[in-house]
Amino acid sequence: MTNRTESSPSLETPEQSGSVSGHKVGYARVSSPQQNLARQIEQLEAESVDTYFTDEASGSSRSRPGLEEALRYLRSGDQLVVTSMDRCARSLVDLHSIVDELVGKGVSVKFLKEGQVYSQDSTPIATLMLGLLGAVAEFERSIIRERQAEGIARAKQRGVYKGRAKALTDEQVDQARQWVVEGIPKAEVARRLKIGRTTLYAYLNQEPR
Structure with missing residues (x-):
């Protein structure tokens, strides 16, 4: 600066x-x-x-x-x-x-x-x-990444690692598709579900259940 x-x-x-x-x-x-x-x-x-x-x-x-x-x-x-x-x-x-x-x-x-x-x-x-505050935030990120990597490695060793949780439930995905069919803009659908538009598009592009 x-x-x-x-x-x-x-x-x-x-x-x-x-x-x-x-x-x-x-x-x-x-x-x-x-x-x-x-x-x-x-x-x-x-x-x-x-x-x-x-x-x-x-x-x-x-x-x-x-x-x-x-x-x-x-x-x-x-x-x-x-x-x-x-x-x-x-x-x-x-x-x-x-x-x-x-x-x-x-x-x-x-x-x-x-x-x-x-x-x-x-x-x-x-x-x-x-x-100072930025350096603390950067340090915290590095510690979190290190702990996450260690936790994932241990979970994989135990055979219990399942990856990240879904951002939307199947019911929420169905609701999102219905809103889109009704003509509601996708940006508004994403806002209602409190997710990003990229996430919404990823779910909408999946094959329906």
């Missing part, structure tokens, strides 16, 4: 950040279509976001069309709301880059888990705290 005080993001609590003059835009990400976006979407809706974008991709992936669309959508005065730093960025460098880009065009960034809001009202401590 830049060292110039006037463009560095500020460290604020949500209560200190003041009102948002533009739109509140949410962003949620899960690592695979088998995971569910529902919990993150509920948190975003509790923040009264005007709209939200989603991705179903590993945090290490460079292909995050939902985030890219959100970045294009945001304008000066808007606020990007993300449940946590590790949902937004794939690395500490990536986190700095995203926050710098948004703050530079007058958009504030709010991270719910960390309880932080970054904006153009900068303080010298902001860059330091962003780096």
Whole structure:
């Protein structure tokens, strides 16, 4: 991030950040279509976001069309709301880059888990705290990945590994197909089921039971 005080993001609590003059835009990400976006979407809706974008991709992936669309959508005065730093960025460098880009065009960034809001009202401590919190999030991700790999390996050795749980039940898939037949837009169907559009398409493309 830049060292110039006037463009560095500020460290604020949500209560200190003041009102948002533009739109509140949410962003949620899960690592695979088998995971569910529902919990993150509920948190975003509790923040009264005007709209939200989603991705179903590993945090290490460079292909995050939902985030890219959100970045294009945001304008000066808007606020990007993300449940946590590790949902937004794939690395500490990536986190700095995203926050710098948004703050530079007058958009504030709010991270719910960390309880932080970054904006153009900068303080010298902001860059330091962003780096520290981002580093902690990156470390937590690496520990989680290591534990998951160890757990899967042990489960495979015992012959009990069954893979990820389904994002939708068979009944929900049937309901989704019915809504589509009735002419409801797929984006709205995905919203009702609290899943990403990529996950919805994957289920709709499966052979009916």
